[in-house]
Amino acid sequence: MVEGVIDRCPTGIAGFDKLCQGGFVRNSDNLIVGGPGSGKSTFLLQFLWTGATRFNENGLYCSFEPDIVDTLNDAMTYGWDFSKLSEEGKIKFMRFAPQTSIEDLKDELTKMISKNEIRRICFDPISVLALSLNDKGKIRETIFELSALMKRLKVTTVFVDESLEGDMGTSNDGDWTKTDILRFLSDSVTIFYESGIAGVGDRAVRVAKMRRTAHERKAVGMKIGDRGIEVIENPSVIT
Ligand SMILES: Nc1ncnc2c1ncn2[C@@H]1O[C@H](COP(=O)(O)OP(=O)(O)OP(=O)(O)O)[C@@H](O)[C@H]1O
Ligand SMILES: [Mg+2]
Numbered sequence: 528m529v530e531g532v533i534d535r536c537p538t539g540i541a542g543f544d545k546l547c548q549g550g551f552v553r554n555s556d557n558l559i560v561g562g563p564g565s566g567k568s569t570f571l572l573q574f575l576w577t578g579a580t581r582f583n584e585n586g587l588y589c590s591f592e593p594d595i596v597d598t599l600n601d602a603m604t605y606g607w608d609f610s611k612l613s614e615e616g617k618i619k620f621m622r623f624a625p626q627t628s629i630e631d632l633k634d635e636l637t638k639m640i641s642k643n644e645i646r647r648i649c650f651d652p653i654s655v656l657a658l659s660l661n662d663k664g665k666i667r668e669t670i671f672e673l674s675a676l677m678k679r680l681k682v683t684t685v686f687v688d689e690s691l692e693g694d695m696g697t698s699n700d701g702d703w704t705k706t707d708i709l710r711f712l713s714d715s716v717t718i719f720y721e722s723g724i725a726g727v728g729d730r731a732v733r734v735a736k737m738r739r740t741a742h743e744r745k746a747v748g749m750k751i752g753d754r755g756i757e758v759i760e761n762p763s764v765i766t
Contacts, residue, residue, distance in 0.1 A: 533548070533552055533553075533739050533740070534552070534553040535548065535549040535550040535551065535552065535553060536550050536551045536552070536553045536554075536555075536578075536584075536646075536647065536683040537549055537550035537577075537582065538550050538551065538570075538573070538574050538577065539573065539574070539576075539577025539578065539581055539582070540570075540573060540574075540577070540755075540756055540757070540758055541758070541760070542747070542749075542757060542758025542759060542760045543732065543756070543758045545743075545758075545760060546732075546734050546742055546743040546747060546758065547715075547734055547737050547740050547742040547743070548740050548741060548742065551683055551685075551714075551715060551737075552683075552714060552715075552737070552738065552739050552740065553683055554677075554678055554681050554682065554683055555678075555683060555684070555714035555715065555738070556674040556677060556678070556684040556685075556686065556712075556713050556714050556715075557683070557684065557685045557686070557713060557714060557715040557716075557717070557737075558685075558686050558687075558688055558709050558710060558713035558715065558716045558717070559571070559685060559686070559687045559688070559717050559718075559719065560687075560688045560689075560690045560710070560716060560717070560718045560719070561689075561690060561718060561719030561720065561721070562689075562690060562691055562719075562720075562721055563689075563721070564721050565719035565720060565721040565730070566719045566721070566730065566732075566749070566751050566756055567651070567652070567687045567689075567719055568598065568601065568651055568687070569601070569605070569751060569755055569756055570685075570719070570756055571588065571649040571651055571685055571687065572588070572598070572601070572602045572605070572607060572755075573605070573607075573755045573756055574586075574647060574649065574685060575587075575588055575618055575647055575649060576602070576607045576609070576612075576618075576755075578646070578647045579612050579617045579618050580612075584646035584647055585616070585617050585618065585619075585643050585644050585645050585646055585647070586617070586618045586619075586645060586646070586647040586648065586649070587618070587619045587620075587621065587636075587639060587640065587643070587645045587647070587648045587649070587682075588618065588619070588620045588621070588648075588649050588651065589621050589622075589623060589636070589648065589649065589650045589651070590620065590621070590622045590623070590651050591622075591623055591624075591625055591650070591651065591652060591653070591655035591656055592622075592651065592652075592655070595620050595622045598620070598651075599620070604753075605753065605754055605755045606753070606754060607755075616643050617643075619639060619643055619645070621635070621639065623635075623656070625655045625656055625658070625659040626659050627656070629669045629672055629673065632656075632673065633672065633673070633676055636648075636676065636677075636680075637676070637680065640680050640682060641680075645680075645682055646681075646682055646683065647682060647683050647685075648677060648682045648683070648684050648685070649684075649685045649686075649687070650673075650684070650685070650686045650687065651687045652687040652688060652689050653670070653686040653687060653688060653706070653709065654687070654688045654689045654706045654709075656669070657669070657670065657706045657709070658706070663708060666706065666708060667708050667712070670686075670708070670709060670712055671712060674712065674713075686709060686713065688706050688709050688710075690718075710736075713736075714737065714738045714739075715734065715736055715737035715738065715740070716734075716735045716736040716737075717732060717733070717734050717735065718732070718733045718735055718746075719731075719732050719749075720732070720733070720746065723748060724746050729750065730748070730749040730750060730751065731746040731747060731748055731749055732746065732747055732749045732758060733745065733746040733747070747759065
């Protein structure tokens with residue numbers, strides 16, 4: 528595929544953007560899947576931080592976790608102090624109860640996105656919202672409605688899904704979890720591993736799917752350090 532034809536939304540994580548022709552497809556919806564502590568929330572915070580500080584794109588972090596203060600404290604450990612950006616309206620944080628109806632969610636998001644000219648939005652973890660719905664059909668409809676709204680509002684979306692097995696297609700008994708449907712609906716799926724299956728580094732990342740993109744398909748080494756996520760571009764220089 529010819530590079531440069533598709534408008535990209537760079538994550539700003541250099542090694543990651545190189546895996547996928549420069550970043551996510553602009554205005555697409557993207558799924559991050561991984562186990563506990565694999566770096567999912569760090570990726571979202573880094574995506575929003577770099578979006579605002581380097582690319583002048585406003586962002587919105589939607590949390591379904593009980594306490595958003597924890598998330599802000601996590602960000603501080605990487606040197607990302609969101610308080611000023613938040614006051615300036617460049618990055619907003621919203622907390623939703625898992626039972627929030629799709630209508631209320633859509634209303635509140637539409638208002639916030641229009642008011643603050645949001646270009647990047649993250650949902651962490653969307654699986655909480657999905658699990659509060661009982662029926663797989665309802666989950667599909669809800670996620671689809673949410674993604675469609677984000678595309679209409681021209682924002683690039685990142686959803687987080689929690690997963691113990693990590694990889695795609697490993698369940699062979701047809702007993703998919705409730706949120707596996709997200710992997711089919713999303714324009715891209717990236718899997719984070721908290722151990723170094725790529726043979727370098729102590730963690731790994733794999734872009735399993737990205738529509739309209741000739742992406743790297745192998746797992747690649749990754750580190751989390753004082754300044755967030757680093758995808759290892761050249762294994763021979765790993766320290
Ligand atoms: N300053 C730091 N330097 C190095 N590694 C760090 C630092 N801060 C956090 N980590 C690592 O990042 C991990 C947490 O990453 P993160 O919160 O992004 O994971 P997650 O996938 O969102 O997890 P969960 O599913 O529990 O929400 C920690 O378990 C730790 O290993
Ligand atoms: Mg998290």
